[in-house]
Amino acid sequence: MTRLLKVGIAAAVAFTLTACGTTAGTPEETPADGGTTTQAGGSEAPAAGATEEYEPGDVVTPKDGKKLKIGAAFPILDQFLQTVADGMQARADEAGVELVVVSAQERADVQLSQIENFISQGMDAIIVLPQDTDATDPITSAVTAADIPLVYVNRRPAALPPEVPYVGSDSLIAGHLQMEALGELAGWEGNVAILQGDPSQEAAQMRTQGCKDIIEEHEGLNLIREQAGNWYRDRGLAITENWIQSGDKIDIICSNNDEMALGAIQALKAAGQLEDVLIGGVDATSDALVAMEAGELEVTVFQDAKGQGAGGVDTAIKLHNGDPVPSVIDVPYLLVTPENIDEFK
Known part of the structure; x- marks a missing residue:
């Protein structure tokens, strides 16, 4: 078979994120279909289990004026994940938030230890890109028990509680x-x-x-x-x-x-x-x-690495603010071909 260069280009889809923050309402507020809930004043907030699509918007800042310190635990900082980290840092700088990034060098035990250190240091929020998506229960349990906002980014845990948001792609x-x-x-x-x-x-x-x-x-x-x-x-x-x-x-x-x-x-x-x-x-x-x-x-x-990074920081700050967020913030994939490559340089 000879090499061909033409590829059908997938249709682009516009995505909008209208709200992010803490995931769940009270049990009586949460509809069975995982849709939206109606808050006081008639505004709608995403319910636990809901998914919304993400598009970067205005920078989110702490409502209480606190200088937040957010820990971000990466499995490794390869070419792609470094871009995710760069997106987080850029968004944190915009929001006036201190971001501390660590890498576990692809060791799940090291990552758990780093997260435990974040907890002991009193981080205001923790963002995790898990090394092993099948074994995140100890991370989730430790962070939530410390009452620290937790956001998973890029790698979706196999066990994802609806009250813990995930920012990433399908x-x-x-x-x-x-x-x-x-x-x-x-x-x-x-x-x-x-x-x-x-x-x-x-x-x-x-x-x-x-x-x-x-x-x-x-x-x-x-x-x-x-x-x-x-x-x-x-x-x-x-x-x-x-x-x-x-x-x-x-x-x-x-x-x-x-x-x-x-x-x-x-x-x-x-x-x-x-x-x-x-x-x-x-x-x-x-x-x-x-x-x-x-x-x-x-x-x-x-895969929008910078968008995932920015979305993770936005979501962590909204959790700190007590704002509602969906369980999943989807950052869409787009097909890249020789015909549309210039859009992605």
């Missing part, structure tokens, strides 16, 4: 967008391999499922390989080298992120097979956009 949609575009390029025929992120994390689980959903809808697409590269470029390179050596014909690589996709590109270039494989990633990192302009990466999916 990873299932990312998998759908990239695989739909790759499938269309391939004429809905070919062998597919999936490069998966860390299997313990919701983003890897759901992006992989999104790829599989589209594959299962088309008889001409066959999933023949799936392996975890834990988000790293060198792992994407090594895994793809092994796939090449196996002799299996691979027509499409659906990668959970750009870093692993870039590793796959390196392996295929070295083997002289890049022209025969369609590759998609997620995140729209600067390196990925360079690869796309070079004709090496077919598609990626923009």
